[in-house]
Amino acid sequence: MDLVDLIEEKRFLGQEFLTWLWFKSDERGGSIFLPEAGEDVQVIFAKHMILVYGEGDSSEKVICQGLQTELREARTGLAMGKKLEQARIQLVRGEYEWNLSLKATLLEFRNIKSPKTMATSEESDEPEAVEGRMLEHIGLHEILMRTVDQLFRMFLEVRIGAGWGQELTRLREWVHQEK
Amino acid sequence: MGLLSSSASFVRYTVEGDLPQNFWEFIAERIALHSFRDIDESYEERSVGWVSVLNMFDSEFAFASYAAADHVVLSLRIDERKVAPNVLKKFCLKEEERLKKARQIPKLARSQKLEIKENVKLMLMKKAVPVPAVYDICWNLADSTLLFFSTSQKAQELLEEFFKDSFDLGLMLQVPYLTAEHLLGPDSHAALAEITPSIFV
Numbered sequence: 001m002d003l004v005d006l007i008e009e010k011r012f013l014g015q016e017f018l019t020w021l022w023f024k025s026d027e028r029g030g031s032i033f034l035p036e037a038g039e040d041v042q043v044i045f046a047k048h049m050i051l052v053y054g055e056g057d058s059s060e061k062v063i064c065q066g067l068q069t070e071l072r073e074a075r076t077g078l079a080m081g082k083k084l085e086q087a088r089i090q091l092v093r094g095e096y097e098w099n100l101s102l103k104a105t106l107l108e109f110r111n112i113k114s115p116k117t118m119a120t121s122e123e124s125d126e127p128e129a130v131e132g133r134m135l136e137h138i139g140l141h142e143i144l145m146r147t148v149d150q151l152f153r154m155f156l157e158v159r160i161g162a163g164w165g166q167e168l169t170r171l172r173e174w175v176h177q178e179k
Numbered sequence: 180m181g182l183l184s185s186s187a188s189f190v191r192y193t194v195e196g197d198l199p200q201n202f203w204e205f206i207a208e209r210i211a212l213h214s215f216r217d218i219d220e221s222y223e224e225r226s227v228g229w230v231s232v233l234n235m236f237d238s239e240f241a242f243a244s245y246a247a248a249d250h251v252v253l254s255l256r257i258d259e260r261k262v263a264p265n266v267l268k269k270f271c272l273k274e275e276e277r278l279k280k281a282r283q284i285p286k287l288a289r290s291q292k293l294e295i296k297e298n299v300k301l302m303l304m305k306k307a308v309p310v311p312a313v314y315d316i317c318w319n320l321a322d323s324t325l326l327f328f329s330t331s332q333k334a335q336e337l338l339e340e341f342f343k344d345s346f347d348l349g350l351m352l353q354v355p356y357l358t359a360e361h362l363l364g365p366d367s368h369a370a371l372a373e374i375t376p377s378i379f380v
Contacts, residue, residue: 007354012376014355019379081380107355108330110188127242130233134247137182138317141326145191152355153362160363160370168377175379 007105014104015052015083017155021045022084023171036150042092043151048101049074051082061085078175086110091147098144109148114140181315181328182232182252190335191358192325194318195349202320206251206346207243213345214238215256222305223260227341230256232315251318255338258309262300270299314338325350 001009024032025043033040051074053060062082064074078084086103101110117136124130158167180188199205215228215238231237231244232254245253274295275287287295315328316338327338339350351357359371 003352003354006356010354010356013359013374016377016379017355079380081378083379103330104355106190106330107353107358108188108190110330112187112189113185114187127244131247134183134232134252135250137187138247138250138252141182141187141189141317142319149358149362152358156359156363156367156371160367160374164377168379171379 011055011105012083014107015085016159017152018084018087018102018104019078020155020158020167020171021089021151022087023174026174032151032154034147034150034154036153039094041147041151042090044090044092045071045087046090048086048088049084050086051077052085053077053080053082075175091144093143093147096140096143098140100144102148109144112141112144114144181254181313182317182326183315187328188330189326189328190330191353192327192350193353193357193361194323194325195351196347198320198323198348203243203246206245207240209345210240210245210253213341214240215258218258218260218309224304225257225259226309227255227257227337229253229345230313235311235313249320251316251320253316253318255314255316255334255341257312257337259312260304260307260309262303262307267296267300267303270303271296274299316342324353 021032021043022045025045030042030044031040032043047065049064049071051062051064053062060082062073062077064071064077066073074084084104086101088099088101091098091100096115098112098114100112102108103110114137117140158164180186210229213228215230216226218226228238229245230253231240232252233244235254235256237244245251271292275292278291278295279285279287312334314334317326317328319325325342327335329335329338335352342348342350353361356371360368363371
């Protein structure tokens with residue numbers, strides 16, 4: 001299958017992951033336990049979401065903005081069968097905090113605000129300092145990607161496993177739950 | 180939007196193909212060969228090449244400044260001369276009017292209009308300042324992955340083509356399904372291929 005067909009046919013995978021991630025984060029007040037790493041990460045959905053329904057010319061798009069408690073419209077959208085295509089997420093792991101938008105179809109990482117670190121303020125132009133700053137940026141992006149990958153793997157294992165039916169029932173209950 | 184900016188955006192690729200044994204020599208040679216060439220003083224329409232992520236005017240890369248531990252960090256720079264369609268139209272009409280008056284004819288032939296268009300475009304192109312665009316890449320050599328700091332599809336297509344030309348290596352955009360295959364491993368590929376969309380309501 002070529003890439004264009006793959007994107008079209010498997011578009012649901014990224015959208016289901018984002019929706020599941022929202023459900024998981026809501027289940028324990030923003031905390032998700034990563035079995036692979038043996039630690040909790042904070043995943044907060046806030047401020048901005050894009051939901052879609054249908055494809056091509058007949059597709060609809062809903063943009064929801066507001067604080068976490070005001071994302072009722074997005075929940076209503078889910079209950080009406082729309083799918084989560086993009087979400088603004090605050091992700092906290094250990095001492096680091098990122099804010100980013102995840103776009104489902106292509107798994108794009110957008111507008112990432114990386115954690116502030118000590119070295120960011122050291123603006124020396126020495127080649128070593130510059131390389132250090134560069135490696136620090138790369139390192140922070142890699143931790144972020146690893147965390148998103150670990151969450152994605154967690155979803156995939158449930159998704160292709162025997163427990164998906166049960167998880168789906170809980171997810172549907174959450175979709176219809178009054179907020 | 181770039182690697183060092185305070186608000187970065189990127190997509191992920193895997194790098195397809197084997198790296199040569201003498202990688203750092205190879206990369207130095209290929210980057211030099213495909214480094215950015217300035218067209219400010221010429222009339223060329225377009226120039227594409229590699230520059231330093233720290234300075235878009237640096238295409239020399241003193242002390243292999245593109246190497247950061249086991250990463251190659253570069254910027255893809257594209258300078259392009261463009262003429263806005265409405266500007267082209269305006270100057271074509273102006274030239275047509277001038278010619279009709281000079282020759283005292285009511286109408287110009289289609290072939291004359293086409294010739295005017297060609298000439299006017301060339302004239303405007305020479306006057307146009309090349310517009311630059313710069314996109315960072317971060318290539319992780321240890322796991323053959325690459326971050327491209329742009330979500331523009333046009334820029335992604337350009338990168339895929341230019342990366343292949345520069346290094347004889349392919350790039351594969353990591354859409355969720357391909358990431359999933361990679362994360363789960365070959366034993367789960369069949370199960371992954373079988374899943375169909377679930378209804379959440």
